[in-house]
Structures are given as structure tokens and as C-alpha cells.
Amino acid sequence: MTELNEKDIKEIKEFSKKIRKNVLEMIFNAKSGHPGGNLSAVEILSTLYLKCMKHYPECEKNPDYNNRDRLILSKGHASAALYAVMANCGYFPVGELMTFRKLGTRLQGHPSAKHLCGIEVSTGSLGQGLSIACGVALGLKLDKINSKVFVYMGDGELQEGSIWEGIMNAAHHKLDNLIAIVDKNNLQIDGCVDDIKCLSPLDEKFKAFGWEAYTIDGHNPQEIYSAIEKAKNSTKPVVVIANTVKGKGVSFMENQASWHGKAPNKEEFEKAIKELS
């Protein structure tokens, strides 16, 4: 089954709308965060958690927990979207989202494995998630556990040299249980990725390094689902290059690098929520 039916698509779209609202509420409430790169990640994270990943919101209480698929959020600044997806999947109460970035919270500004079950590793310093995912994939293979490892990266993050070490690592070890997703929203803090340090042609680069590469619309649930399901059967590590829009869903945030890392004021927040309703 590599196709979603209409009902599934509707479910993902409705869920994504809820996640977007949560993300904005969280960032507005925290008075800080990263709206742009969270809003570009919503459909992908939603589709993964609703349709693609084998995961258990009750964590260790589930006897099958060791067999879960793993998600490593290498672009840790998309934490708000991940927390919102997890809460709405039942990992913790949705109300707790309002503790995001507050003193004493489990929902640290960037994901912390020690704070919250379901967060596999701690991320935030860019460029580290892919190699971590390679290690997880290697470990699962040693234990003959047939689970997938998903690693979610930003495109700007691919400027980190350590990512390319990881790309070589995955191909060298033939990690067919590893699926990387690049949230390619084309923007980083200081401007356009290709103006600052060009990544293009990204798919060709991955292929040259021994990976399979699929390019999709990262806001289209059907395309996301089909690519991920296809990737699950690949004999090579796969990268899904997801073309996304930074700030997706909020007109004045879309494609604006300036919305990478600042919270909306009250007026902006209300306007954004209205657009999403």
C-alpha cells in the first residue's frame, strides 16, 4: 500500500491544521521559538506519526517498544512541531504544550532525551542527527531488529560538514533501514540557502554518495506517504528531499527568513490564527 485514501488525506490535513495552531500558540506563549522551520515541517511530521511510523505513545510500558521506528529530529529547532504532534498522538497531555520553553518544562527549547520519553536523542546543535541515526541503524541491524530510523534535517543544516560524514557513513554501511528527510525550505537565518552556501543539485549529490533520492512536495500528504513507503523497501539509504515553504500556512511568514527565530506579537499571532481557522 503506497497510496493514502481520501479519508487518510483528510485526517492528515485536519491534524496538520491543529499542529500549526499549536505551534503558533506555543511560540507565542513562550515569546520565543522558530515559527518558519516548524511550519514547514508540519505535514511531514504529521504523516510520519499518523501513517508511516510504528511508534508507541505509552513508551516503555508497551512490550513492543524496542521494535519501534525511531525519529531523530536533527533540526532540533523544529521541536514545537514535534512536541505538538507527539501530544496529539497521546505521548503527553496537549495542555502541557503551553510549558514549552518555560522553566522546569519537559519541552525544552530543543529536544532533550533526558526530559521526555519519545525523544530519542538530544539535538539542537546542527549537523549531528544523521550520524546518530546511522548509529541507531547499525545497532538495530546488530540486534536484528527490523525497524526504521528516520532522521529529519533542514536544508541549511546540510552546510555542516559532519552531515556529509554521515552521508558517507550510511552508504558505506549499506543502511537500508535509514530514511533521511530534508525539509528543503530554501531559507536559513541570513537568507537563501543557495546564496549563502549553495547545496544544489542536492539529489545528484546524495546519489553520487551512494544514496537513493526522491524529491517531493513536502506539504502533500500523498506524496510524503508514497515516498516514505517506497523508501522502506529500498536496498540503499534513502533521502526524501521535501520541497517546503518556510512559514507555511501563515501568509506573512511564508518564505521570509526573518521568521526563522522570532515569536509573533499579539497582533501577528491573532492574524496568524485567523488565517489558519
Next chain:
Amino acid sequence: MLTDKRERKSIRSEYGKTLVELGRKNKNIVVLDADLSCSTQTAMFAKEFPERFFNMGISEQDMMTTAVGLSTVGKIPFVSTFSMFAAGRAWDQIRNSICYPKFNVKIVATHGGITVGEDGASHQALEDLAIMRAIPNMMVVVPADCAETAEVIKFAEQYNGPMYIRIARTNVPDVFDRETYKFNPNKALIVNNGNDVTLVTNGETLAEAIDCVELLKQNGISAELIHMPVVKPIDSKTILDSAAKTKKVVTIENHSIIGALGSAICEVLSENCPNPVLRIGTNDEFGQSGEQRELMDFYGLTGEKLAQKVMKFLGKN
């Protein structure tokens, strides 16, 4: 606990052998190296357990974070390369991906300190212990000889959490008796009791400090010698008890005087029992090429040079 034999042996070989021994008993042990397995001696493990050995190539950052991933599925990764590249190149990975979530990764860094020798300053890690010590959750250990290295590696297998274990390139004299030595992570070791001055050291300078104690004795000075393999978390009590008695403390290490053992001792003393301290190590400078013994002498770390410095510190020259 001490041995009289003082035979010079390779700590790195001891590490390699111990890994193989542990690997036979514990299937969860995995080993990673960055193209230096013949130098770090993890090649011994690679030969016996090829499926549990990962040569990551010349990419230390990738190696550290791959180890993180392996640890999340219950493996016990031992990660090795030279100290310079382990601590230096991959510091962010160690801080954020290993220590912050407190994952069970053991970094065994070889070729620490000035005694790397002829390769010179680019390869002489004189800051690694300082930058490892600064990271929360990191345990930092500098064993002195083969017997202790074997014990520390066995402890590392049992201990759940990140460790940085620094071992020397050189062959070092046996100090401890293999049959009776037990590593206690919570307790520094009083190697010699004395009253006039306290010497604190670890790693390959322990053998030199033992020589220094003997030379001081010939000059009528009774030195207490403390071996402190665990730089963090530090055993404050042993230091404070000794300093309260001798009132003068000298720290000796194959590392910059900034940030490692000398600094840790000063922190303990200044807050609890302020006393004059002399820190011996390399100063705020880079190393240089040279033969190992020449460098030890040039940087004042031989028993003889240490004794001269201690005498001067005590106003006895």
C-alpha cells in the same frame, strides 16, 4: 598495591587486550575508531569481533555521534582515536549528543599530552582534559600504568554514563601490582605518606613523581604523594586531609596547567583550605617535536626536574 618491577609497557596494548577480554564476555560492547586502530590498538578487537568493530574513517565527529546512536539501542560503545581529535575535533558532539543526554559512551583517547613526541604540537593534546572536565556528566580518568588501565576499562564497562579516559602513547613503567590493585573511582590513592608537602598527580607522571619523592627524601623532605586518576568527579577529601597536614601542595600533570588536575585541586583548596599551590605541567604554550624523554625533561616533568621545582617551591634550594 605497588610493584617494584617498574618494567616499561604499552598502555595502549593493555587497552586493546582488555577490550578483547570484555568483548568475549559482553556482546553489547562495540568499538569505533577513526583510522587509527593500529595506534590505539583497537585493531585487536577488530580482528576478533569484526562485526562489532566500526572503522569510521577519518571522521571523528561522525564517529562520536554514531556511538551515540549505538548506545541508544543498548550497546556500550568504546570510541578511540588520539586525544587531540577525540576531545578537540568532536567537542560539540561530545557535549551535546553524548553528555547532555548522559549516554553510555566511553571515549578512550590515546596519545595524550606532550609525550606524543616527534609529531609535535599539532598532535600534542595539552588541553583535552580541561575541555572534557568542563562538560557536565562527563567522568574524566587518567590511568597511570597497564594494571590501572585494565581496571579502569573494566570499570567503564560496568559504569553507566559518559567517560573520557586518557592514555599515553609511550610505554610507561609499571607502578601498581596487577594482583592486588583495585580501581576505586571515588577515592584517590595515597602512594606515599609524608608531612612536608603534598604532591598530586596522575597518568604517566605518576612514575616520575615517585622518583621525585625519592629524591626529595634524600634531601630530607618528606613528601606525601597522591595519585588521582579520576580528575572528575574529584575526591576532595583526600586532598583536603593531606593539605591540612602538609600546608603545601604541588600538582604534576602531562597537560597544560590550565584547566585540568592543577586547576581542579586549586578549586578544591581555595574554597575549603587555602594553601600555597605550585602547578607543574606545560604552561600556556604549545608543545613541539622531540623525543619523548627529551620533551619530559624540557618541560620539567622528569623526576629530577620535579624535585628541583618542589625544592624551590619549599625554599630549600
